[in-house]
Amino acid sequence: MQVSPSRSGISIDDVRSAVRGRVIGPDDADYDAARTVMTGGIDRHPIALVRVADAADVAAVIALAREGGLPLAVKSGGHSLPGHSVVDDGLVIDLHDMKALDIDVANRTAWAETGLTAGEYSEAAAEHGLATGFGDTASVGIGGITLGGGIGYLVRKHGLTIDSLLAAEIVTADGEILQVDAERYPDLFWAIRGGGGNFGVATRFQFRLVEMTSFVGGMLLLPATGDTLAGFIAAAEAAPEELSTIANVMPCPPMPFVPEDQHGRLVIMGMMAFAGDVEAGQRALAPFRALADPIADMVQPMPYPGIYGPEPEEEYHPTAIARIMFLDAVDRDVANRIVDALEASDASMRVAQLRVLGGAMARVPNDATAFAHRASRIMVAIAAFYEGPDDRIVREAWVEEVAAALLQGDHGAYVNFLDDEGEERVRAAYPGATWDRLAEIKARYDPTNLFRLNQNIAPARPAAS
Numbered sequence: 001m002q003v004s005p006s007r008s009g010i011s012i013d014d015v016r017s018a019v020r021g022r023v024i025g026p027d028d029a030d031y032d033a034a035r036t037v038m039t040g041g042i043d044r045h046p047i048a049l050v051r052v053a054d055a056a057d058v059a060a061v062i063a064l065a066r067e068g069g070l071p072l073a074v075k076s077g078g079h080s081l082p083g084h085s086v087v088d089d090g091l092v093i094d095l096h097d098m099k100a101l102d103i104d105v106a107n108r109t110a111w112a113e114t115g116l117t118a119g120e121y122s123e124a125a126a127e128h129g130l131a132t133g134f135g136d137t138a139s140v141g142i143g144g145i146t147l148g149g150g151i152g153y154l155v156r157k158h159g160l161t162i163d164s165l166l167a168a169e170i171v172t173a174d175g176e177i178l179q180v181d182a183e184r185y186p187d188l189f190w191a192i193r194g195g196g197g198n199f200g201v202a203t204r205f206q207f208r209l210v211e212m213t214s215f216v217g218g219m220l221l222l223p224a225t226g227d228t229l230a231g232f233i234a235a236a237e238a239a240p241e242e243l244s245t246i247a248n249v250m251p252c253p254p255m256p257f258v259p260e261d262q263h264g265r266l267v268i269m270g271m272m273a274f275a276g277d278v279e280a281g282q283r284a285l286a287p288f289r290a291l292a293d294p295i296a297d298m299v300q301p302m303p304y305p306g307i308y309g310p311e312p313e314e315e316y317h318p319t320a321i322a323r324i325m326f327l328d329a330v331d332r333d334v335a336n337r338i339v340d341a342l343e344a345s346d347a348s349m350r351v352a353q354l355r356v357l358g359g360a361m362a363r364v365p366n367d368a369t370a371f372a373h374r375a376s377r378i379m380v381a382i383a384a385f386y387e388g389p390d391d392r393i394v395r396e397a398w399v400e401e402v403a404a405a406l407l408q409g410d411h412g413a414y415v416n417f418l419d420d421e422g423e424e425r426v427r428a429a430y431p432g433a434t435w436d437r438l439a440e441i442k443a444r445y446d447p448t449n450l451f452r453l454n455q456n457i458a459p460a461r462p463a464a465s
């Protein structure tokens with residue numbers, strides 16, 4: 001079939017002849033499925049998505065984009081909130097088919113290709129009684145979550161995902177394939193631990209694994225009041241580090257195991273994760289169970305990947321507005337304000353998600369990696385679903401008003417939960433000297449800002465012509 005060249009003069013046939021992996025273009029039956037990302041309302045048409053087979057393929061696509069002046073997106077699990085992993089009239093490096101995982105059980109390390117999802121990696125590691133912490137969702141790609149930091153169910157016991165990152169293979173903007181770790185390219189290794197996809201395409205990560213033969217986890221559903229929420233946060237702060245929690249304050253979804261009269265009422269959907277001995281876990285959970293009569297209590301010993309729960313249907317692509325922030329404290333007054341704000345909204349889904357941090361994450365020096373929020377106490381996301389552009393305006397105003405009213409002394413943001421919110425907010429993810437150091441490293445490894453479809457850090461100096 002004759003394929004028309006794009007404005008750059010690059011045709012799909014050019015792309016096909018440059019790589020080993022599969023190239024998906026507009027004429028392929030799975031083009032629409034391949035260009036669909038998690039976030040709803042994103043309908044972009046790339047020239048081609050390249051299901052790269054290896055680092056050499058990645059370098060070839062980078063060369064085509066660079067020489068053709070084409071926008072270049074990078075897709076691992078496709079869960080970027082602003083949909084950065086797909087682009088109009090450009091190329092997508094799609095890591096979907098790169099799923100090799102080589103687990104060294106004796107040394108408790110693993111080399112993982114970045115097409116793997118957190119769930120796929122965790123299932124394979126669990127077969128050896130081992131784990132690496134990612135986030136709260138199985139289908140999130142290890143590519144995006146790792147490069148941004150990674151805050152999940154093991155954060156208090158074992159730190160961020162990047163705290164388990166030992167090395168990476170990175171393909172840079174000039175097509176070099178670099179093996180990066182604390183000794184080789186230490187500046188780049190520092191930058192990719194929190195700096196996102198700004199510095200190159202990660203094709204493989206080497207992670208440290210921890211033993212995970214005993215784990216207690218699951219959902220604890222409590223009625224949401226100011227008292228129960230403040231009590232939940234206080235209990236999470238006082239809990240041993242083995243326990244990481246996520247408190248989702250939201251209208252109760254119509255789950256089959258929940259009495260119908262609770263559907264739609266405000267609840268704390270507590271996701272509880274105790275990485276340790278079962279009896280100690282039950283002791284750590286007791287203060288939460290004592291806050292109120294649980295509406296449902298599904299917390300039990302389970303294999304670690306069981307905490308991820310079922311994935312939504314493939315057609316589930318919600319449109320939502322979210323703001324991320326860090327709070328120093330959630331006392332009764334703050335908790336009341338959160339509950340009142342959620343009660344006052346009539347969005348089909350609205351949520352305040354609170355994660356108590358600290359523990360192992362906070363013990364790593366703030367400047368050891370590009371994630372510079374080690375001392376932040378509680379991460380809070382305020383979010384609302386919207387239906388169409390008019391509703392979006394209403395929901396965005398609500399989210400911003402709630403977030404602004406809650407703001408305390410910590411003006412930081414977590415890069416992996418940013419939407420397209422402008423440079424000031426990206427800078428909030430990289431406070432103080434972090435931004436300047438990242439911009440300097442960016443100028444060395446990507447002086448023309450080829451990797452700009454991300455939470456972008458522009459190079460410190462313009463590229464030499």
Ligand SMILES: Cc1cc2nc3c(=O)[nH]c(=O)nc-3n(C[C@H](O)[C@H](O)[C@H](O)COP(=O)(O)OP(=O)(O)OC[C@H]3O[C@@H](n4cnc5c(N)ncnc54)[C@H](O)[C@@H]3O)c2cc1C
Pocket residue numbers: 038074075076077078079080081083084085095114134135136137139140141142143144145146147148149150151152196197198200201202203416417453454455
């Ligand atoms: C439902 C949901 C739950 C989430 N839960 C958590 C959570 O609990 N904890 C947490 O920390 N985060 C969480 N996140 C945020 C998540 O970490 C980010 O959205 C992350 O960027 C997704 O990674 P991905 O590979 O799936 O996304 P993609 O859309 O594929 O990638 C996102 C961006 O990351 C960069 N990127 C991805 N892969 C590579 C690569 N191999 N090389 C170079 N750059 C790359 C690119 O810039 C790309 O645009 C969640 C997101 C969603 C949608």
